Amino acid sequence: MTVDVGDLVTRARAGExxxxxxxxxxxxxxxxxxxxxxxxxAPHAGHANVIGLTGSPGVGKSTTTSxxxxxxxxxxxxxGVLAVDPSSPFTGGALLGDRVRMQEHATDPGVYIRxxxxxxxxxxxxWATPQAxxxxxxxxxxxxxxxxxxxxQAEVEIASLADSTVVLLAPGMGDGIQAAKAGILEIADVYVxxxxxxxxxxxxxxxxxxxxxxxxxxxxxxxxxPIIKTIASQGEGNEELVAALAKHHDWMAGxxxxxxxxxxxxxxxxxxxxxxxxxxQIGDLRGGSLLDDLAGQVLAGSTxxxxxxxxxxxxxxx
Amino acid sequence: MTVDVGDLVTRARAGExxxxxxxxxxxxxxxxxxxxxxxxxAPHAGHANVIGLTGSPGVGKSTTTSxxxxxxxxxxxxxGVLAVDPSSPFTGGALLGDRVRMQEHATDPGVYIRxxxxxxxxxxxxWATPQAxxxxxxxxxxxxxxxxxxxxQAEVEIASLADSTVVLLAPGMGDGIQAAKAGILEIADVYVxxxxxxxxxxxxxxxxxxxxxxxxxxxxxxxxxPIIKTIASQGEGNEELVAALAKHHDWMAGxxxxxxxxxxxxxxxxxxxxxxxxxxQIGDLRGGSLLDDLAGQVLAGSTxxxxxxxxxxxxxxx
Numbered sequence: 001m002t003v004d005v006g007d008l009v010t011r012a013r014a015g016e017x018x019x020x021x022x023x024x025x026x027x028x029x030x031x032x033x034x035x036x037x038x039x040x041x042a043p044h045a046g047h048a049n050v051i052g053l054t055g056s057p058g059v060g061k062s063t064t065t066s067x068x069x070x071x072x073x074x075x076x077x078x079x080g081v082l083a084v085d086p087s088s089p090f091t092g093g094a095l096l097g098d099r100v101r102m103q104e105h106a107t108d109p110g111v112y113i114r115x116x117x118x119x120x121x122x123x124x125x126x127w128a129t130p131q132a133x134x135x136x137x138x139x140x141x142x143x144x145x146x147x148x149x150x151x152x153q154a155e156v157e158i159a160s161l162a163d164s165t166v167v168l169l170a171p172g173m174g175d176g177i178q179a180a181k182a183g184i185l186e187i188a189d190v191y192v193x194x195x196x197x198x199x200x201x202x203x204x205x206x207x208x209x210x211x212x213x214x215x216x217x218x219x220x221x222x223x224x225x226p227i228i229k230t231i232a233s234q235g236e237g238n239e240e241l242v243a244a245l246a247k248h249h250d251w252m253a254g255x256x257x258x259x260x261x262x263x264x265x266x267x268x269x270x271x272x273x274x275x276x277x278x279x280x281q282i283g284d285l286r287g288g289s290l291l292d293d294l295a296g297q298v299l300a301g302s303t304x305x306x307x308x309x310x311x312x313x314x315x316x317x318x
Numbered sequence: 319m320t321v322d323v324g325d326l327v328t329r330a331r332a333g334e335x336x337x338x339x340x341x342x343x344x345x346x347x348x349x350x351x352x353x354x355x356x357x358x359x360a361p362h363a364g365h366a367n368v369i370g371l372t373g374s375p376g377v378g379k380s381t382t383t384s385x386x387x388x389x390x391x392x393x394x395x396x397x398g399v400l401a402v403d404p405s406s407p408f409t410g411g412a413l414l415g416d417r418v419r420m421q422e423h424a425t426d427p428g429v430y431i432r433x434x435x436x437x438x439x440x441x442x443x444x445w446a447t448p449q450a451x452x453x454x455x456x457x458x459x460x461x462x463x464x465x466x467x468x469x470x471q472a473e474v475e476i477a478s479l480a481d482s483t484v485v486l487l488a489p490g491m492g493d494g495i496q497a498a499k500a501g502i503l504e505i506a507d508v509y510v511x512x513x514x515x516x517x518x519x520x521x522x523x524x525x526x527x528x529x530x531x532x533x534x535x536x537x538x539x540x541x542x543x544p545i546i547k548t549i550a551s552q553g554e555g556n557e558e559l560v561a562a563l564a565k566h567h568d569w570m571a572g573x574x575x576x577x578x579x580x581x582x583x584x585x586x587x588x589x590x591x592x593x594x595x596x597x598x599q600i601g602d603l604r605g606g607s608l609l610d611d612l613a614g615q616v617l618a619g620s621t622x623x624x625x626x627x628x629x630x631x632x633x634x635x636x
Contacts, residue, residue: 034624035622035624035625038622038623038624039622039624039625041622042616042619042620042621042622043619044619045619046617046618046619131623134623259617262617263610263613263614263617264613266613266616266617266623267609267610267612267613269616269623270609270612270613270616270623270626270627270630271597271600271609271627271630273623273624273626273627274600274627274630274631274634275593275596275597275600277627277631278593278596278631279589279593282589282592282593291585291588291589292581292585294585294588295581295582295584295585295588296581298360298584298587298588299364299577299580299581299584300364301360301361301362301363301364302360303360304353304356304357304359304360305356305449305452305584305587305588305591306352306353306356306357306591307353307357308588308591309588309589309591309592309595312588312589312592313592313595313596316592317635
């Protein structure tokens, strides 16, 4: 069924949740009209502040997201939330469970909440998520919060698509910071140690400071990620978190970092679209059996994968 | 430094561990001579039986791998082990820790053990691992065991590169099978419930049977994954596991499934090489600033990512 994309975008920008939902579904399902959607959104995108939120299961991501939503609503901003579940490569299905905690915002027309699976074969978050962010941005969200579990690839990817990345920790979660891996040091703009009333909170903060000291550069103008202690469920530390995010945003804008990050993000998005198009061309060749023929030759030992790839590329080029 | 690839391959095939190590390093580092390496290996590859082994942390993967190594060594087979750590996207670094359990094989010249990181931006296991398997195969390993933690993408990818995939479970690990996600049903050829002397082992097996019943097809000739109970550390159930793998291998060979899987695997490998080459072309364009220019236009709202990707693809084609 062909959709009236112009009408859909107009309705999404007017704040109609079903129109936003429809646009994101078109992204998720790689609708044939996706190009048309993106062209229609282009003039309206680029205004949202994109905040990434990541951390291990159980650190309080949903509660913290809910806190941020409430804070930005208090500033009369429209807020979009994308909860991405990288653990479902097959289904592309949605999270439930934790979403329940966000029910307080479910009836607020200034808040749009969406769960997304990740598409396995297209590589983690890289395909649909930036485009879903673009939909929310163009639909008029002032803030878009992208929340994902910090496992492997996903936490790196969330950092590459956010203006500011919040890494959540909690005392006594698994092996603590060691389990969270050195990767967080490369992505965090703001650290939150949630459940700060629990035993071990100061230990977690000390560990974190020690790890940060190891990688700290000598540039006095560089951003130094603050560590915010929160008890999100009781409202403690939440104002400090919002203030830290605002400060990071101002620093980025002043240092030219905001445009730099956004340009890099869009470059990644363009590249992902181009690579996907090339993969589709290879897939078409595959339907035409060339790839399988080449694979059979490699299996028989009569050629090698690189020489076969050369033949494949030559076939695409013609 | 230019390497004498022919000599290196000859020495690797003669069983010289340092030559094998050097070839795998050339794969990991995407050596400029990699094409030459793969061409030299091609006539010798295609004989190894590739076994994938995946499961959550703590289920006993290393111990089970060690058991399999001992069993195949007892059959006088040469064995290669690749331990892939998908949780280190940044460093591409190697696992240690659990490797210690394999020390009993460290001095056996018929066993080659290697830890590999995964390369984040090239997408999980997809790039280096199949080529490292190819090195071990061509170097004369009769069996190659690829072991990885079952998180997200990695467990899917391991299944795509193995002839037979073993999914390890243990009683009372986290949320049990639910945590292991439905994905395992699509990849397991053999299930192992290790630590079968622990409380809850029968519960785990019952849960697994129930999940399997939900997806079971009606084809009487289809492979039905067996569930093997083991206490790997005490040697219990290990013979049954080796027998189950042999039976699966025979079934695959008889049903034409072995060639089908291997052809599909090689097709994926060829496609990955082709896509990487295309990404490099895009990267070169990027050095020439085209991608950044296009990203700037999208940021300004004057074009959209799809139209920009079209321009990128047009630039590659010329």
